Amino acid sequence: MNANQVGYTKSPRRPGILFFVPEWPALDSSILHAQVLSVASFLNREGFSCQFAGAETSPSRAQEAVTAITAQYKVRAFVRPALALNAGAWDNWRSCRRVYGHICSEVANAGITYVYARSFIGSMWARRLARRLKAVSIFDVRGLVGLEKQLLMGPSMKSRLLSYLELYEARRADRLSTVSKNLKQYLSRKIGREDTTVIPSCFNENSFYFEPAARKEIRNAFGLTENSILLCYSGGMSVWQRLPDIISLLKKVCSADHRCKALFLTNNQGELASLLREAEFPSDQTFIHGCSHKEVHRYLSAADLGFIMRHDTTVNNVASPVKVAEYLACGLPVILTRGIGDYSDMLPDAGVGVLVDETADIVDQVLNFIHENNSVSLRNKAIRFARSRLTMSANLDRYRSLYAVRQATRLRSC
Numbered sequence: 001m002n003a004n005q006v007g008y009t010k011s012p013r014r015p016g017i018l019f020f021v022p023e024w025p026a027l028d029s030s031i032l033h034a035q036v037l038s039v040a041s042f043l044n045r046e047g048f049s050c051q052f053a054g055a056e057t058s059p060s061r062a063q064e065a066v067t068a069i070t071a072q073y074k075v076r077a078f079v080r081p082a083l084a085l086n087a088g089a090w091d092n093w094r095s096c097r098r099v100y101g102h103i104c105s106e107v108a109n110a111g112i113t114y115v116y117a118r119s120f121i122g123s124m125w126a127r128r129l130a131r132r133l134k135a136v137s138i139f140d141v142r143g144l145v146g147l148e149k150q151l152l153m154g155p156s157m158k159s160r161l162l163s164y165l166e167l168y169e170a171r172r173a174d175r176l177s178t179v180s181k182n183l184k185q186y187l188s189r190k191i192g193r194e195d196t197t198v199i200p201s202c203f204n205e206n207s208f209y210f211e212p213a214a215r216k217e218i219r220n221a222f223g224l225t226e227n228s229i230l231l232c233y234s235g236g237m238s239v240w241q242r243l244p245d246i247i248s249l250l251k252k253v254c255s256a257d258h259r260c261k262a263l264f265l266t267n268n269q270g271e272l273a274s275l276l277r278e279a280e281f282p283s284d285q286t287f288i289h290g291c292s293h294k295e296v297h298r299y300l301s302a303a304d305l306g307f308i309m310r311h312d313t314t315v316n317n318v319a320s321p322v323k324v325a326e327y328l329a330c331g332l333p334v335i336l337t338r339g340i341g342d343y344s345d346m347l348p349d350a351g352v353g354v355l356v357d358e359t360a361d362i363v364d365q366v367l368n369f370i371h372e373n374n375s376v377s378l379r380n381k382a383i384r385f386a387r388s389r390l391t392m393s394a395n396l397d398r399y400r401s402l403y404a405v406r407q408a409t410r411l412r413s414c
Contacts, residue, residue, distance in 0.1 A: 014049040015403050016111040018135075020126040022099040023092045023119055026054035026065035026079045030293045035322065036118065038204045041073035042392045043399060049111060051076045053103050055083040055095045078103050089121065089162075096125040104132060114138055114403055120145065120162075120169040127172060138402065139173035141166070141183060142201075147315045152239065167191055177402050179320035180341040186318050197402040200342070201322040202392045207294060208329040210383055214298035222287055222302070227259055229370060232303035232332060234265040234296065235323050237272065240316065242309040242337075247279045250307070252363045254285045257370065263287045265299050300330035304375055305366075312339030328352060328386035331379035335366055346389075352382045 019040050024032045032054070040050035052075050056062040062079040069077040082098035084091035112133045117126035118140040130137035146163025153159065170176060170187055176196040178184045184196045224230060231253065233246050250262040262281070264272050267290045276286055289299060300306070306327030310316040319341045327334050334353040338344050347353025354369045356362045388394055 014047060014111075015113050015405065016049045017043065017051070017114045017116055017403060018107060018110075018112045018129075019050065019052045019116045020096075020099075020122055020129060021116075021118060022053065022055035022080070022082060022095045023122055024054070025061070025083060026052075026056050026077070027061050027068065034204055034207070034293070035201065037069060037073045037075060038207075039202075039392060039399075040075045043403075044074060046396060046399075048403065051078070051107070051110060051112070053078045053099055053107075055080055055099050057081065057083050057085055078106060092119070092121050093124075096122055100125040100129055104129065107133065113405075116140060117173075118142055120166040123169040123173055127169075127174075130174070136174045138175045138177065139169055140177045141170060141187065142179055143183075143319055144186075144315055147313075148240075151313065151315055175402060178318075180318055182341055183318035183320075186314070197398055199395050199398045199402070200390055201320040201325060202390055202395060203322065203325040203329045203386065205329075205387070205391050205393070208297045208300075208326045210329075210331040210379070211298055211301045215301040218299060218302035222261070222263075224261065224302075229257070229260045229305070229375075230263050230303040231260055231305050231307065232263045232265065232300060232327075233307050234300065234326070235308075236266060237268045240310060242311070243272070243275060244279070245309050246307055247275055247281060249309075249362055249366070251279060251281045251285075253366050254282075256363060256367060260370075261285055261287065263289065263299065263303055265289055265291070265296060296326065297330050300327060300332060303330075303332055304379075305370070306332035306334045307336075308334060308340060309337045310340050312337070316340055325386060325390040328382045328390065331383050333369075333373075333378050333382050335369070350385050352378070352385045 019036055021032060021036050026032065037052060040052055044050045052069060056065050056079050059081045062081045065079045066077045069075055080099050080102050082095045112135050114136050115126045115130040116138045117123040123139040127137040145166055146159050149162055150159035167190055171191050176187065176193060177199055178187065178196055179199065179201050181198055184198050187196060188194055231250050235241055237243060254260040254262055262285060264286065266272050269288050269290050272288055291299060308321060308324060317339050321340065324334055324343050334347055335356060336344060336347065336353055337356060337358060344355050348355045354365060356365050
């Protein structure tokens with residue numbers, strides 16, 4: 001079928017979506033569970049019929065994943081032992097190919113009308129599967145992989161190839177979604193497509209919320225008083241997270257206002273502790289804690305401000321870091337830098353964040369925000385904003401638009 005042919009579909013009673021994501025371990029990938037399976041479960045409740053195709057590293061883990069996904073999300077799952085232990089781009093391609101090969105016959109009569117993918121490698125095989133099923137392919141563009149690789153390793157043939165492939169897939173998929181208006185505009189400039197649905201990285205309302213009891217329990221365990229102000233960083237140690245800059249800022253804020261303490265929520269406690277020692281951050285002003293994803297909201301509930309710093313680059317300009325939504329959901333206003341997706345403008349405009357000017361004294365800007373606002377009213381305002389803008393429920397109309405039956409769907413070539 002060539003790119004100029006137009007296919008017409010009959011409206012099914014329940015749109016059937018196959019989430020085709022074999023790139024991550026189906027059993028325990030926190031991103032997969034938070035941003036794919038949670039969405040599938042939500043859409044099931046809203047009248048869609050969602051299924052999942054994924055991969056694992058062994059037959060036993062694959063079977064365990066099927067059982068867990070079915071029980072937790074009420075989503076029919078197909079999981080194959082096709083994933084390499086240390087998966088790179090080539091391994092992910094092979095995993096997608098293997099899952100595609102296994103699943104074609106199994107979903108042939110499953111009522112699939114849409115096949116969703118969230119990486120350009122996944123999209124290569126999701127498009128092929130969609131053609132076999134006479135379905136619509138959807139590529140959920142979450143970032144710019146080629147530019148991310150270039151940011152980490154410098155310009156190279158590999159980064160240029162990755163950029164080419166992700167733009168190629170964005171051209172070929174039947175429909176696109178992105179996580180930010182900035183990313184939609186970027187793709188419009190690069191490939192000329194305007195038919196893109198913007199759905200931000202949403203938090204799961206069942207997993208992230210303010211818990212007063214947890215706030216009291218954890219603050220008591222940390223030895224904090226009612227007047228204490230807990231500043232929080234939650235996340236990993238990747239270079240784009242700007243951990244040294246965040247540590248330097250929090251150290252200065254804690255030194256200037258002794259009510260302030262710093263909480264670092266990360267699973268890289270040893271590496272983080274080394275950075276704090278190098279920065280000579282007093283140990284009595286810091287807490288380092290690692291916990292499961294389902295416990296994160298309890299520690300965020302105990303904090304008062306969330307921090308995120310990124311460099312003002314194209315990679316960050318188009319992003320939608322889910323930690324921002326998680327901070328706000330748990331009542332934390334956000335201190336952030338310029339160029340972080342749509343958030344750098346959105347949050348200050350809504351009064352639930354501070355966009356710091358890095359050409360001036362950042363410490364004074366943070367302290368002024370702390371001193372000029374009532375923490376309880378600000379917490380409530382952050383929660384209201386998160387629920388009104390960054391939940392799956394708040395974006396239901398956008399999901400319906402993405403998966404709407406369109407009388408004339410332009411089918412692009414494989």
